[in-house]
Amino acid sequence: MNDLQALKMQLVDEVENHQEELIDFCSRLIQIPSVNPPGDTTEITAFIEHYLNDVGIAYQKYEAADKMFNLVASIGNGEGKELVYCGHTDVVPVGDLSKWDFDPFSGEVKDGWMLGRGASDMKAGLAGIIFATKLLKKLNIELPGKLTLAIVPDEETGGEFGVPWLLERGLVKGDGCLIAEPSSPLNPTIGQKGSYWFELEVHGEPGHGSLSPLAGRNAINDAIRAIQEIRTLWDMNIVIPEEVQPLIEVSKKYMREVEKDRLKYQEVLEKITVNIGTIEGGTKSNVIPDYCKVQVDCRLPFGITQEEVTEILKNKLDALDIEYSIRRFGFKSVANYTPAENPVCQSIVDNISFVTGLEAYGVMQWASSDARHFRQYDIPVLQYGPAYLPSIHGYNEKVRVEDIVRCAKVYITAAIDFLYQK
Numbered sequence: 001m002n003d004l005q006a007l008k009m010q011l012v013d014e015v016e017n018h019q020e021e022l023i024d025f026c027s028r029l030i031q032i033p034s035v036n037p038p039g040d041t042t043e044i045t046a047f048i049e050h051y052l053n054d055v056g057i058a059y060q061k062y063e064a065a066d067k068m069f070n071l072v073a074s075i076g077n078g079e080g081k082e083l084v085y086c087g088h089t090d091v092v093p094v095g096d097l098s099k100w101d102f103d104p105f106s107g108e109v110k111d112g113w114m115l116g117r118g119a120s121d122m123k124a125g126l127a128g129i130i131f132a133t134k135l136l137k138k139l140n141i142e143l144p145g146k147l148t149l150a151i152v153p154d155e156e157t158g159g160e161f162g163v164p165w166l167l168e169r170g171l172v173k174g175d176g177c178l179i180a181e182p183s184s185p186l187n188p189t190i191g192q193k194g195s196y197w198f199e200l201e202v203h204g205e206p207g208h209g210s211l212s213p214l215a216g217r218n219a220i221n222d223a224i225r226a227i228q229e230i231r232t233l234w235d236m237n238i239v240i241p242e243e244v245q246p247l248i249e250v251s252k253k254y255m256r257e258v259e260k261d262r263l264k265y266q267e268v269l270e271k272i273t274v275n276i277g278t279i280e281g282g283t284k285s286n287v288i289p290d291y292c293k294v295q296v297d298c299r300l301p302f303g304i305t306q307e308e309v310t311e312i313l314k315n316k317l318d319a320l321d322i323e324y325s326i327r328r329f330g331f332k333s334v335a336n337y338t339p340a341e342n343p344v345c346q347s348i349v350d351n352i353s354f355v356t357g358l359e360a361y362g363v364m365q366w367a368s369s370d371a372r373h374f375r376q377y378d379i380p381v382l383q384y385g386p387a388y389l390p391s392i393h394g395y396n397e398k399v400r401v402e403d404i405v406r407c408a409k410v411y412i413t414a415a416i417d418f419l420y421q422k
Contacts, residue, residue, distance in 0.1 A: 004420055007141070008289050008413040012355065013410045014135060022408055023401060025051065025113070026127035027107035029089075030116035034153075035195040036090035038067075041153040041159075044089045045069040046129065048151060055137045058167055059149075062171065064161035068153040073173055075137050080145030084174040085378070085411065086370065087126035087181075088155035088162060091118035092393050099395045112401050113388075119399045121392045125180025125385030126151070128404060132411040145419040148174060155328075155336065155370055164372040167377045176344025176418060177374045178411070187254050187382045190345050190362030191337030192299030192371055193246055193268075193391060196309050197330035200226060202281075202292045203323040209286035215286035220281045221320040223292035230296060233272040240270055240305040247337060248302075252366035255371030259389075268366045270310070274297045293327075299366060302335040313331045330342065333372045337364070338380045345382050347418040348410065352384070355409045357372070382408065 007050040015022070032044040045061070045386025051061055052073055059073035094104040096116050102108060102116040112125060133149055150172045152162030183189055202223040240248060248269050255262045274296065281292030300309065310326075337397055338345055342360050352360035362382060374381040386403035 004416060008351075008354065008416055010404070011141075011359065011412045011416065013137075014139060015132070015405065015412060017085055018135060019405045022127060022131045022404065023109060025131055026114060026124050026404055027109065029127055029289045030107035030114070030118050032103050034089050034091055034118075034164035035093050036154065036156045037093075039065040039090055039154055039159070039242050040306070041069050041089045043066050045071060045151075046079065048089075051134065052128065055134055057137055062166070063167040064153070064315050068161045070153065070162065070171075071149065071151040072166065073133070073149040074146050074149070077144040080147045081175040081419055081421070082146040082148060082173065083415055084103060084148045085129040085175040085415075086150040086152065086163065086171060086177055086179045087122055087129055088152050088370070089126065090153050090156045091123070092156050095395065104144050104397070109401060113398045114164060114401055115398050116396055119397050120182050120387035121383055121390070121397070122181050122391070124387070124399045125182065125407060126246065128386065128408040129180045129411050132408050132415065134411060136415065140171055143415070143419050147419065148172065152370075163373045165371055168179070172264050174379050176342070176347070178323075178344065179347060179370055179380040179381060179383045180385040180407070180411070181369055181383040182389060182392055183384045184254070184258060184363070184389070185406070186356065186358055186360040187258060187363045188345070188348050188360075190248075190340060190364035191244070191263075191364045191405070192368050193366050194306070194334040194336070195331030196300055196306060196369040197332070197338065198296055199327045199329060200230070200294045200296065200341065201325050201327070202226060202294075203325075204290045204292075206289040206290040209288055210290050216290075219289045219292040222320070222324075223232040223279070223281065223294055225320055226317055226322060226324065227276055227294060229320065230313070231274050232316070233274050233298060233309070233312070236272060238270060238272070238301050238320055240301065240303045242338060244302045245341070247364055248342070250361055254363045265366070268299070268319040269364055270301050270354055271368070272301065272304070290412065297330075299368070300335055306332060306335055310347065331368045333368055336372050336375045338382055343418060344380045348382060348384050348413040351410045351414040351417060354413055355406060361409045
């Protein structure tokens with residue numbers, strides 16, 4: 001066993017021995033209701049500051065928008081490579097409290113599960129990266145280069161005051177990045193589909209409902225025709241570029257062999273998905289509606305651009321001879337990925353295997369994330385974090401305690417491998 005292997009074994013043992021601190025820290029993060037909207041991260045940011053101050057980790061604090069705070073903290077000698085560990089502090093709303101079996105902000109540990117809103121997305125991962133960084137500092141482990149924590153707000157609404165805000169100002173840079181977003185235990189996500197959200201507004205002519213369909217022009221009827229055309233985006237055959245075919249194939253393997261309940265979803269890796277999310281129109285049942293708004297979420301595979309989708313939509317809707325306008329909002333990106341052989345991907349994947357003794361490999365995610373922002377700034381990135389995937393954004397969100405501990409072990413050992421690589 002070489003010196004690095006011995007150091008990593010020591011660090012795995014240290015995480016094991018200090019796991020009560022990790023679990024308590026995670027629980028206390030969950031107890032702080034950092035719901036977005038409104039996105040106020042004042043309390044949770046102050047709590048994390050106190051945790052970093054315990055061992056003298058220096059940090060910078062930036063208020064990107066009212067009560068939305070970014071923390072950037074670093075350890076190491078700063079003379080070699082830089083590895084960024086990123087996590088967001090905000091969580092989605094809890095919804096109908098009567099449908100929860102427990103207090104969503106309890107942070108309770110019960111029967112081996114950590115319970116509460118954000119347990120999987122992503123306060124368990126956030127706790128892990130902060131804990132791993134603090135433990136390295138506490139143990140006086142000399143790191144060549146720099147390990148940086150980027151702790152951000154405003155992720156859950158796709159806002160601009162977290163990761164994009166830091167990157168645009170050059171406040172975070174790096175040679176590789178790990179986002180502690182939820183993932184499968186052995187399969188970090190190294191690629192994401194693109195995102196194309198838009199609001200379609202169809203315009204009509206009002207009139208008395210008793211004269212429909214002979215009078216006026218019904219905007220809802222026209223919107224229904226438009227929706228039928230929009231849904232045909234799914235039927236398009238997209239030519240997937242040869243360079244990403246291996247990623248698509250290994251992701252299909254993952255859906256066949258690991259997350260077997262997702263076998264039926266394999267097609268989404270190569271298709272434009274279309275979700276008609278909201279419809280709003282008209283004023284009263286006896287008035288011919290003069291407007292109808294429809295919000296749509298499309299996710300784009302490799303092989304098609306935003307501009308191409310816009311042109312396709314325009315051609316489809318123009319052919320209907322309706323009066324309409326389209327407004328883009330929310331996520332805007334093309335499919336993007338980091339090659340599996342990149343050092344940051346190898347460091348995480350290799351150390352998943354080091355910690356678990358099992359085969360690990362990176363896969364494609366069919367949603368979008370902050371990863372795209374890092375790639376826009378040429379920072380290789382992947383996502384790996386503890387999660388009970390069926391509970392994300394739902395009622396009774398939870399995560400296994402053993403998964404929180406396992407991921408912390410991966411974070412601390414991967415940092416050693418990445419920063420010591422020449």
